[in-house]
Amino acid sequence: MATEDKTANAKPAPAGKSRRPLLLIIALIVLAGGGGAGWWFLKPQSAAAKAGAPAVQAAAAKSAAIYYKFDPAFVVNFGTEGNTRYLQITLEAMSRDPAVIEQIKSNEPAIRNDLVLLYSAQQYEALIAPEGKEKLRQATLDAVRKVVSTEGAKGEAVEGVYFTSFVIQ
Numbered sequence: 590m591a592t593e594d595k596t597a598n599a600k601p602a603p604a605g606k607s608r609r610p611l612l613l614i615i616a617l618i619v620l621a622g623g624g625g626a627g628w629w630f631l632k633p634q635s636a637a638a639k640a641g642a643p644a645v646q647a648a649a650a651k652s653a654a655i656y657y658k659f660d661p662a663f664v665v666n667f668g669t670e671g672n673t674r675y676l677q678i679t680l681e682a683m684s685r686d687p688a689v690i691e692q693i694k695s696n697e698p699a700i701r702n703d704l705v706l707l708y709s710a711q712q713y714e715a716l717i718a719p720e721g722k723e724k725l726r727q728a729t730l731d732a733v734r735k736v737v738s739t740e741g742a743k744g745e746a747v748e749g750v751y752f753t754s755f756v757i758q
Contacts, residue, residue, distance in 0.1 A: 651685070652685040652686075653685065654683050654684075654685055654748075655683065655684055655685060655686075655687060655690050656681045656682070656683050656751075657681065657682045657683075657684075657690050657693050657694060658679075658680075658681045658753075659679075659680045659681070659682070659697065659700075659701065662677055662678060662679040662680075662754065663676075663677065663678045663679075663680060663701070663704060663705060663708055664676070664677045665705055665708045665709040666709065667708065667709045667710070667711050667712075667713070668712075668713055674713055674757060674758060675756075675757070675758045676708055676709075676711065676716070676756070676757055676758075677754065677755075677756040677758075678708065678752055678754065678755055678756075679752065679753045679754035679755075680704070680729065680750060680751070680752060680753070681750065681751050681753055682733055682747055682749070682750050682751075683747070683748050683749045683750070683751065684746050684747050684748055685746070685748065686743070686746045688742065689737060689742050689743060689746040689747060692737050692740055692741075692742040693733065693737060693747070695740075696736050696737065696740050699736050699740075700732070700733055700736045703732045703735070703736060704729060704732055704733075707725075707728055707729065707732055708725075711725065713757065716757055717757065722752070722755060726750060726751075726752060729750045730747065730749065730750045733747050733750055734747050
């Protein structure tokens with residue numbers, strides 16, 4: 590019975606006192622977090638960050654590039670008789686308009702025909718120089734744009750063509 594008296598006479602601790610320190614800690618954490626977030630978002634920006642903001646927004650507004658790989662690679666022979674050489678080019682076209690990429694896919698035979706004729710008319714001496722390769726890349730872009738335009742799409746929406754492999758033998 591002695592144990593029963595001790596437990597019966599013991600008073601439970603008031604609920605408000607034991608929760609008070611915990612509530613104070615939570616309130617302090619919330620206030621510190623809110624103050625830190627307010628400082629972060631309202632702090633003055635540097636002049637460089639302000640100047641770059643429109644450029645970042647413009648870049649974000651631009652659509653992602655879509656690439657179309659012409660497969661298989663283009664392989665042509667070129668050069669004068671008796672001095673025949675081979676050219677192998679792996680090519681990808683880039684646009685940001687999915688409809689233009691579909692137009693390239695559906696007209697690939699016409700594009701390949703024009704490019705085979707273009708590549709087989711090249712001269713070795715011109716192609717070994719970087720300027721010659723760049724000139725050929727630009728001529729390739731023009732040929733692809735011409736076919737796409739002829740078929741009713743926006744040829745200028747083909748933004749670029751890229752040689753991903755270029756082998757002369």
